[in-house]
Amino acid sequence: MFIQILFYLFAGLTIASALVVLWTKNVLYAAFSLIITFMGVAALYVFAGADFIAVSQILIYVGGILVLIIFGVMLTNRLSGQSVTTANHNKFTGYAIGWIIFGTLFYTIYQVNFVSIANIHQDLGPTGESTIGIIGVKLMSSYILPFEIIAVLLLLTLIGAAFIAGKQLKGK
Amino acid sequence: MIPIEHFIYISAALFCIGIVTVITKKNAIVVLMGIELMLNGANLNLVAFSRMDGGLIQGQFFALFVMVIAACEAAVGLAIILKVYNYYKTTALDQINELKG
Numbered sequence: 001m002f003i004q005i006l007f008y009l010f011a012g013l014t015i016a017s018a019l020v021v022l023w024t025k026n027v028l029y030a031a032f033s034l035i036i037t038f039m040g041v042a043a044l045y046v047f048a049g050a051d052f053i054a055v056s057q058i059l060i061y062v063g064g065i066l067v068l069i070i071f072g073v074m075l076t077n078r079l080s081g082q083s084v085t086t087a088n089h090n091k092f093t094g095y096a097i098g099w100i101i102f103g104t105l106f107y108t109i110y111q112v113n114f115v116s117i118a119n120i121h122q123d124l125g126p127t128g129e130s131t132i133g134i135i136g137v138k139l140m141s142s143y144i145l146p147f148e149i150i151a152v153l154l155l156l157t158l159i160g161a162a163f164i165a166g167k168q169l170k171g172k
Numbered sequence: 173m174i175p176i177e178h179f180i181y182i183s184a185a186l187f188c189i190g191i192v193t194v195i196t197k198k199n200a201i202v203v204l205m206g207i208e209l210m211l212n213g214a215n216l217n218l219v220a221f222s223r224m225d226g227g228l229i230q231g232q233f234f235a236l237f238v239m240v241i242a243a244c245e246a247a248v249g250l251a252i253i254l255k256v257y258n259y260y261k262t263t264a265l266d267q268i269n270e271l272k273g
Binding site for chain 1: 188236
């Protein structure tokens with residue numbers, strides 16, 4: 001019972017801060033409420049039994065990507081002393097597409113009978129044992145190929161981003 | 173414990189909020205934030221279904237790789253935005269409309 005209330009609280013927090021990202025005109029407010037969205041999603045991962053993914057979410061998204069986004073906001077700020085604002089365009093098209101897709105998804109999810117699917121494989125839920133052992137072993141045995149490809153991709157990203165945003169040397 | 177359709181409703185809502193953010197916003201960095209919202213919605217969907225796997229948590233591996241790819245894409249996207257800002261002196265997307273090098 002208490003767990004249900006906590007889950008609805010975290011879900012409401014996540015969706016409310018995502019709506020703040022959508023509706024605010026100040027870019028820095030949007031970045032900071034995106035932090036709250038990512039923390040809320042990490043809490044929802046814990047409710048789904050994915051503890052390693054939850055901690056990775058906080059590390060990668062809040063500690064990496066959001067810091068990068070705030071750097072980007074600060075570096076593209078032309079007016080000193082005023083907050084960076086953004087305006088909307090294509091409002092009718094955007095909201096129409098959003099509502100149509102959400103309506104379609106909502107209707108489809110409503111029709112599915114999840115109880116009969118759960119009889120094929122049991123719905124385990126958070127079992128109380130950590131997933132980090134399984135992830136560690138399988139990442140080196142079953143999923144070694146995506147792991148190595150991700151490593152090469154990270155190397156490419158490092159070199160590419162440093163090259164694109166770097167300063168050109170004089171005389172080139 | 174918590175029925176799985178709650179997770180899927182939340183993931184659908186996050187995805188649709190991300191789509192509306194990408195379409196309606198003029199600042200390039202806020203569009204990037206909308207893309208991150210969409211990726212998080214899809215990740216939540218994957219992790220929610222990984223409960224029903226019977227021990228092999230395949231959805232969580234997929235979600236881990238999606239997270240790493242999102243980090244790479246955010247880094248390269250911001251590098252490109254910085255370069256475009258140096259040239260156009262603005263991040264408003266409707267003023268960036270020339271392809272001349």
